[in-house]
Amino acid sequence: MAKHAKKDGERVDRRSYLRHIGAGATSVVLAGCTGGDGSETGSPTTSGGPDDTDPDTETQAPDTKRSDETLVIGMASAPDTLDPHNINRLSAQEIISSFAEPLFRDNPEGEPTPHLVSEWEQNEDASRFDFVLEEGITFHDGETFDAEAAVWNLKRIRENSSVASDISASTITTVEATGDYEFYVEYEDPFPLLPRRLTIWNFSMVSPAAVEEAGEEFGQSTVVGTGPYQFDSWNRGTAVTVTRFDDYDWGADWLTTQGPGYVGEIQFEHHPEGSTLRNELTNGDVHGSKSVQLSYAKEIENHENTQLARKEFTRQSYLCPNCQSSTFSEVDVRKAVVHAINKEAVMRSTVSGEGYPIWNCVTPNHSNSLGEKESKELGQQFNPKRARELLENAGWTNSQQSEVRSRDGEDLSIDFFTYTIEREKRAGRAVAPMLERVGFDVNLEILEAGTLYNKVESGEHDLLMMALGGTYGLSWLENALHSSRWFTEDSCCNFSIWENEEFDQLIDDTKSEPDPEVRAENVKQAQRIALEEAPVAPIFGYNKIFGYKNEVSGVDNWTEHAWWPVEQYDRYMELFL
Structure with a gap:
């Protein structure tokens, strides 16, 4: 078994540690x-x-x-x-x-490190994980944080959390205490990403006694952690x-x-x-x-x-064409959208230049990104002439630039949704005329989030302005593009309603693959497929800032x-x- 500990416990070197926990994923957050x-x-x-x-x-x-x-x-x-x-x-x-607090934390180098846990080990195929908790930790209500409390929390997460799939909860067979401070988690199939996923804030530990006493008021008038x-x-x-x-x-x-x-x-x-x-x-x-x-x-x-701290981050602005719609079911039409967009201009009008252009939604800051060079080579550059050529190839024609294109007597009209949030509204207003210049007839609707989600769930959109955050490439790809994540009331966040069997298989295999090098290559190959199929149109990544007195x-x-x-x-x- 692979062993891992913190403080005075047994340690492993960085190479061995990463080999066992690999490049995983964490939750993503919507616009x-x-x-x-x-x-x-x-x-x-x-x-x-x-x-x-x-x-x-x-x-x-x-x-x-x-x-x-x-x-x-x-x-x-x-x-x-x-x-x-x-x-x-x-x-x-x-x-x-x-x-x-969660059981693990990402340290400054981005490695998942035991926090409420003191030691952990996994079996050879990463289907079972044994944990030893730090002793002496208490909840704010005075209750002891022990194995029984940890097991209770993980079972509650498995049953209630909207992001339980991030720990592959449906394939967990057993969560059981083996001592006062020892417990284990066992899976049907290998899941080497568990330690990394247990850094996610949604999987923080809460007091079982407080939850049971507060009932529906927990999270409202009562919340108790460590x-x-x-x-x-x-x-x-x-x-x-x-x-x-x-x-x-x-x-x-x-x-x-x-x-x-x-x-x-x-x-x-x-x-x-x-x-x-x-x-x-x-x-x-x-x-x-x-x-x-x-x-x-x-x-x-x-x-x-005041002062300001600033850095480029993984959150990005991008477009989701509805790949099930008659208009955007064709790759050439989706690629035309990408070629039509001036990323720098959208970034300036949306966030006053506080960002950086991207050619791949797995940005260079994500783990296992293709990086800027390959992403730029494979992605579509700003080239309105090429956008018009692609639309012509697809049979959408017009007699002069900016005139609405048509095919078989039908205009190239699209319903384009964006949020009432100021930056998303600005982005939508910047993109719409760029699409019109290559021949789209754009009906831009600026909608409150609840209304927008209802319309998207009903498939009423042709194109959607979206922003999605996260820290790990695998997580972004799975949530934004895996076919199991088509957007519904209970699932998120494939707003493109895109499906590709090879892509899905790469993502599924990565989650159970024990070799980190194979996982990394799978994630990169999945990006190449996405860039070729253009189910999303990357625009820019956001700067993240902290302003302070x-x-x-x-x-x-x-x-x-x-x-x-x-x-x-x-x-x-x-x-x-």
Whole structure:
């Protein structure tokens, strides 16, 4: 068996570790959700005088950073629930990650590392995993976190979570405790991705006693986890407040503190109007936010009261042609759409240039990406002339440029949906005239998310503006393009309604393949098929930003993490005023 441990337990080298856990996946998040990632561009201030410094680091010693001050985090949207097993929106992740924790964490190098777990091992074909939990961990209600609680959580996730498929829950045969702090998970088939998937915030551990006592109120008036902060209150439409959990001492080894967070309280304030959130950050009471509209990034960066951290990230803007529709069932027509789009122009009009053009929705920042060079070679470049040629080849003709094309007496008319969210609305308005210039008749509908999803579920769309986030290439491909993920009420997020047997088989094989090199090649081959078939039209990847007041310190402690600030946990431990 392969063994893995942390702290004083048995260790394995990086090569051996990656061979066993490989390149896995994590959950993805739809347009309408707010996410972020970036690299430091400002220099956070440090408080404290000479008597408050650590001589080894010449920074303020951890204990002296702790205070009863309140850190205010600004958010653009509010969650419906704070139950991690019943929601998959980043507005919820931002709050839930302060008080609830998964069994594993991604370390700054992107490797899944035991967190609430102390040791784990898997059998030779990765169909059984045995775990030993850290002792001494408690929930905020005083209940012990033990094997019985871990098993209860995994069974609840298997039955309730909308992203249970990320741990291949339907193929789990057994989840059982074998001791006070030992349990195992067994699968019908090999599933070597489990440790990586167990870093996902949706799979955080919650108190069984609290769930059973609160009933339907769990996630509303009551939420109990093991994190560095504990839930205090939820004032609907205004803010969620969490307070420091002073008994916390199991923080990750790579943080400057393994104990409780530095600030005494965090308020997550809801500011749905973009300009209001910007004003609250620059001149109001908000101390930091990753939810500020990208169009305000430079303003925040240049303001005398604020600083900005920024980095290219995996979240991207792209188009989904309905591959089951009569118009977009043909590859040439789908490729014509890609050739018609000026990526740089859309990016400028949508996010004021806070992004980067992409030719493959598995961006260079994803794991196992083809990379920019091969993606650009295989993908379709901005070339309106080529777009017109492809449409001509498909029988869609016109007598002059920009005139609506027709075939067999039918106009090339499409229903194009986008969200009321400002950036998606701008993107749709930028793309529509580009398609019209090559001969499409575009009916652009700007819809509230619920209405849009209902129409898409009914197959009423020809083309859809979408944004989807995630950190791992396999996860993005499976969720966005596998035929089992055709968008319905219970499934997400193949909005293109695309199906390709070879692609599906590659994705399915990757999830059970124990050899990481084979997994990596499968993911790359799946990308090549997608680029050839053009079921999506990549446009640009987003920059992720974190804007913060000058008096906020600790940002430089966590911006080096590969997934910041999607990895919320580091931030809640490290930031102080």
